[in-house]
Amino acid sequence: RLRKGNGLVKDVFHTRHMLRLQGNIGIGHVRYPTAGTSSSSEAQPFYANSPYGISLAHNGNLTNAEELKVWLNTEARRHVNTTSDSELLLNILGHELQQSESVALAPDDVFTAVSNVHKRVRGAYATVALIVGYGMVAFRDPNGIRPLAFGKRETENGIEYMVASESVALDACSFEFVRDVAPGEAIFFSQDGKIHSQQCAENPTYNPCIFEFVYFARPDSTIDKMSVYASRV
Numbered sequence: 001r002l003r004k005g006n007g008l009v010k011d012v013f014h015t016r017h018m019l020r021l022q023g024n025i026g027i028g029h030v031r032y033p034t035a036g037t038s039s040s041s042e043a044q045p046f047y048a049n050s051p052y053g054i055s056l057a058h059n060g061n062l063t064n065a066e067e068l069k070v071w072l073n074t075e076a077r078r079h080v081n082t083t084s085d086s087e088l089l090l091n092i093l094g095h096e097l098q099q100s101e102s103v104a105l106a107p108d109d110v111f112t113a114v115s116n117v118h119k120r121v122r123g124a125y126a127t128v129a130l131i132v133g134y135g136m137v138a139f140r141d142p143n144g145i146r147p148l149a150f151g152k153r154e155t156e157n158g159i160e161y162m163v164a165s166e167s168v169a170l171d172a173c174s175f176e177f178v179r180d181v182a183p184g185e186a187i188f189f190s191q192d193g194k195i196h197s198q199q200c201a202e203n204p205t206y207n208p209c210i211f212e213f214v215y216f217a218r219p220d221s222t223i224d225k226m227s228v229y230a231s232r233v
Contacts, residue, residue, distance in 0.1 A: 002055070004043035025136055025191070027128050029057035032216075042084045045130075048091060051098045052105065053132030058086040059165050060124030060146045068092065068121065085123075093117055093129060105134045107188045107196035114139045114186040115200040124209065126181075128163055135190040138163040142201035144183030145209050147223040151175035161189050166221040180224050183207075 001021050005012040009030060029044040045057040062068065062085040069088060072078045076095040080087050096113035097105070114137065124145035128138045140148045151162050151170035162175045170177050181187060184201025212223055219229040 002045070002047060004040065004045075006040045006043070025130055025189075027055055027057045027130055027136075039082075042082050042087075044084075044086055046082075046084070046087045046090045048078075048094045051094060052134065054090060054094050054097070054129055055132075056086065056090040056093065056127060056129040058089050059126045060141065061085060062088060062121055062123040062125065064122040071120075089117070089121065089125060089127065090129070092120060093127075096120075097131070105131065107190070107198075110134075110137050110188045111186055111196075111198040111200055118142055118184060118201045126165060133191070135188060137186055137188045138181055139186035139200065140181045140183055142184040142204045143207040144204070144224070145207060147208070147212055147217070148181040149223075150178045150181055150187060152178055158193055161195065163187070166217055167223070168218050168221045177222075 001023065003013065003017045003021060027045045031043055045055045047053070047055045065085045065088055069080060072080060072088065072091055076091070078091040078095060080091060093113060096116040097109070100109040100113070102109055118141070123141065124143070125141045126146035126148040128136060130136050138148060138150070140146070147165055149164050149167045149170060153160050153175045162170055162173060163181065164170055167177050182199065182204065183206050184199055184204030185197060186200045187195060187197045189195055206224070208224060213226070213228055213231040217223060217228045219232065221228045
């Protein structure tokens, strides 16, 4: 179930749209176009029906996008509809998940796929992907260029989890900040509420983008244990 369009969140999402978005796992994304066009067709999340059905949203830029597009067309035999590098990332993740020999997807299969994505892709990517019938995976590039925060909240029905580009998003939804996703790490939230995490990069390093601190982020955010406001001061 998908709803997206151009404009502010309050203009794109009305009550009638929210009532259609049923279920207990979701991905939301607001876009500041740096690659591709500002057409609503490039709004995220993107969806691919194979394997399983995957929906993905991504913050960052892939620096080897042209090379990846050629590889997808010629070797992976997957077609990309837009000029967005996020759609490339979706198809590469889909291709790597398809290499699993298991009938049912296990957390280790997800981590192997993310490890292979890290080897193939260059650039900045903080990513969340919903795998239909299995759960959600969040992962961060091996250089930790873009931020990714992880939180939880207690409810009557058990613990809920959330990942976001900024800690203030967790605060706004009454989630308690747990920690930042580490550079190169993947966290898999299975549909039954269990969490699995693994370092999926061979040599992760921490090289954050300074623009997150001086420009993109909200001042009351905390990124990788650093206050955005204090860093600006």
